[in-house]
Amino acid sequence: MAHAPTSSFKNPVVNWIDQRLPVFTMMQKEYGTFPTPRNFNYFWNFGALAMFVLATMIVSGVVLAMQYTAHTSLAFTSVERIMRDVNWGWMLRYIHANGASMFFIVVYIHILRGFLYGSYKKPRELLWILGVVIFLLMMATAFMGYVLPWGQMSFWGATVITNLFSAVPVVGESIVTLLWGGFSVDNPTLNRFFALHFLLPFVIFAVVFLHVAALHITGSNNPLGIEPKGPQDTLPFHPYYTTKDLFGLSLFLIFFAFFVFFAPNYLGHPDNYIPADPLVTPAHIVPEWYFLPFYGILRSITFNIGLPFSDVVLIDAKLGGVIAMFASILIWVLMPWLDRSPVKSYRFRPIYKWWVLMLVVSFAMLMYAGGKPAEQPYVLVGQVGTFLYFLFFLGLPVISSFERPLPLPASIAQPVLGGGRVGAVAAAKPMEKA
Structure with a gap:
C-alpha cells in the first residue's frame, strides 16, 4: 500500500493538500530554497517582469475577447464600444494595447542581458533556443493582435506583411491564400487572426514553462559568467530575490501606469483610429514600434x-x-x-x-x-x-x-564579499591557453 508523502508545512490546510499533491513542496524547492548566484544585478529582474506582463496580457485579453466581435463590419465598432460603454473597458483596452509594448520592452532588455553575459553558452543552449521560440511566438501574436481593431494600419499592415509570403518560390501564393482564407484580406482573415491571437498566448505560456524548467535544471547565469562553486556563491531565491523582484516590479508598474493613464496612445499610430478602408491607402504604412528593426x-x-x-x-x-x-x-x-x-x-x-x-x-x-x-x-x-x-x-x-579575455575571479563570492580578484591569476592561465 502506498504511503502519503510527509509534509512539514505548519498550515493544516496547506499540509493536507501537500500530502496528497505536493505542489507547495515543489514551489518551495523551485522558488524558495532554490540556490541562485549571489551577485545578480537588476538585469535579472526582467525575466520575472516578462512573466508578470504575460499573465497580465492573458487575463486582460480573455476579458476583452468577451466583448470583441471578429467581423469586418463590426470589429472597429466593437472596440469603440469597449472603450465607451463597457465598465472599465477603456482601462482594460489600454492595459492590453500598452501591455504589448511593455512586453517587448522587457523582453528586448532580457535578450540584451543574454548577449551581454553569455547566457546562451554551455550548458544553457536549449534554454536560449526556447527563448528564441518564445520571441517568435510573441511576434506572431502581436502582429495578429494589431490587426484586430480593424483600423487603417491594421488592415494595410496585414495586407503588406501577409503579401511578403508570396515571394516564397512555389508555395508562396498558397501560403498567402491560407493566411487570408480567400483571395484578399477580409472577414475570414480577421476570424483566423482572432482565433490564433487568442490561442498563441497559451502556447507561449507552455513554452515559458519549458524555458523556466530548463533554467532550473541548468541554474542561472550571473554577471561574472562563472558557475557557482559552493554554498558561499549562492543565496536562496526567497527572500533575497523575491524582494528584489518586487522592488523592480514596483518601479515597472509606475512606468506601465504612466502610459496607461497619461499617454495611452503614444506608442500607437493615429491612423488606426480610422476604420479600415481597402480603397484608401495610408500615406505611410508603419508597423508597431517593436517590429520596426526587422x-x-x-x-x-x-x-x-x-x-x-x-x-x-x-x-x-x-x-x-x-x-x-x-x-x-x-x-x-x-x-x-x-x-x-x-x-x-x-x-x-x-x-x-x-x-x-x-x-x-x-x-x-x-x-x-x-x-x-x-x-x-x-x-x-x-x-x-x-x-x-x-x-x-x-x-x-x-x-x-x-x-584575449581578462583574468576571471576564482569564485563568485570573492568580488561580492570584497575579495577583489584574489586568486584570479590562477584562473587566468587557462584563459591564456584558450
Missing part, C-alpha cells in the same frame, strides 16, 4: 542577387528582404556556436563589449529607418544598420579566435 531589414534589401556577369536573377529584392528579415531572428539560435570564447561575461572580454555596442547601435539604426518612408537617406541608414547587424553575428567566430 521591417527596416526587410526594406533595406533593394537589389536582386544573381549570377555575376549575367542577367540571371537567383533571388529578387522582395524574396531577399524576406529571407534577411527572418534570418535576423533565426540567427540568434546559432549564438552558442558562433561565439567560441570560453568566457561568458562581457566584463572580461575587451573586444566583445564593443561588439555588443555595435549590435545595439545597428538595432537603433534599423528601428529609426523602419519608421521612416522608403526613400533616401533612410534606405541607406537601414542598409548600414543591416550590414552592422549581421556583421555582429558573422564576425563572432573571428573575434573569439584572437580576443
Whole structure:
C-alpha cells in the first residue's frame, strides 16, 4: 500500500493538500530554497517582469475577447464600444494595447542581458533556443493582435506583411491564400487572426514553462559568467530575490501606469483610429514600434542577387528582404556556436563589449529607418544598420579566435564579499591557453 508523502508545512490546510499533491513542496524547492548566484544585478529582474506582463496580457485579453466581435463590419465598432460603454473597458483596452509594448520592452532588455553575459553558452543552449521560440511566438501574436481593431494600419499592415509570403518560390501564393482564407484580406482573415491571437498566448505560456524548467535544471547565469562553486556563491531565491523582484516590479508598474493613464496612445499610430478602408491607402504604412528593426531589414534589401556577369536573377529584392528579415531572428539560435570564447561575461572580454555596442547601435539604426518612408537617406541608414547587424553575428567566430579575455575571479563570492580578484591569476592561465 502506498504511503502519503510527509509534509512539514505548519498550515493544516496547506499540509493536507501537500500530502496528497505536493505542489507547495515543489514551489518551495523551485522558488524558495532554490540556490541562485549571489551577485545578480537588476538585469535579472526582467525575466520575472516578462512573466508578470504575460499573465497580465492573458487575463486582460480573455476579458476583452468577451466583448470583441471578429467581423469586418463590426470589429472597429466593437472596440469603440469597449472603450465607451463597457465598465472599465477603456482601462482594460489600454492595459492590453500598452501591455504589448511593455512586453517587448522587457523582453528586448532580457535578450540584451543574454548577449551581454553569455547566457546562451554551455550548458544553457536549449534554454536560449526556447527563448528564441518564445520571441517568435510573441511576434506572431502581436502582429495578429494589431490587426484586430480593424483600423487603417491594421488592415494595410496585414495586407503588406501577409503579401511578403508570396515571394516564397512555389508555395508562396498558397501560403498567402491560407493566411487570408480567400483571395484578399477580409472577414475570414480577421476570424483566423482572432482565433490564433487568442490561442498563441497559451502556447507561449507552455513554452515559458519549458524555458523556466530548463533554467532550473541548468541554474542561472550571473554577471561574472562563472558557475557557482559552493554554498558561499549562492543565496536562496526567497527572500533575497523575491524582494528584489518586487522592488523592480514596483518601479515597472509606475512606468506601465504612466502610459496607461497619461499617454495611452503614444506608442500607437493615429491612423488606426480610422476604420479600415481597402480603397484608401495610408500615406505611410508603419508597423508597431517593436517590429520596426526587422521591417527596416526587410526594406533595406533593394537589389536582386544573381549570377555575376549575367542577367540571371537567383533571388529578387522582395524574396531577399524576406529571407534577411527572418534570418535576423533565426540567427540568434546559432549564438552558442558562433561565439567560441570560453568566457561568458562581457566584463572580461575587451573586444566583445564593443561588439555588443555595435549590435545595439545597428538595432537603433534599423528601428529609426523602419519608421521612416522608403526613400533616401533612410534606405541607406537601414542598409548600414543591416550590414552592422549581421556583421555582429558573422564576425563572432573571428573575434573569439584572437580576443584575449581578462583574468576571471576564482569564485563568485570573492568580488561580492570584497575579495577583489584574489586568486584570479590562477584562473587566468587557462584563459591564456584558450
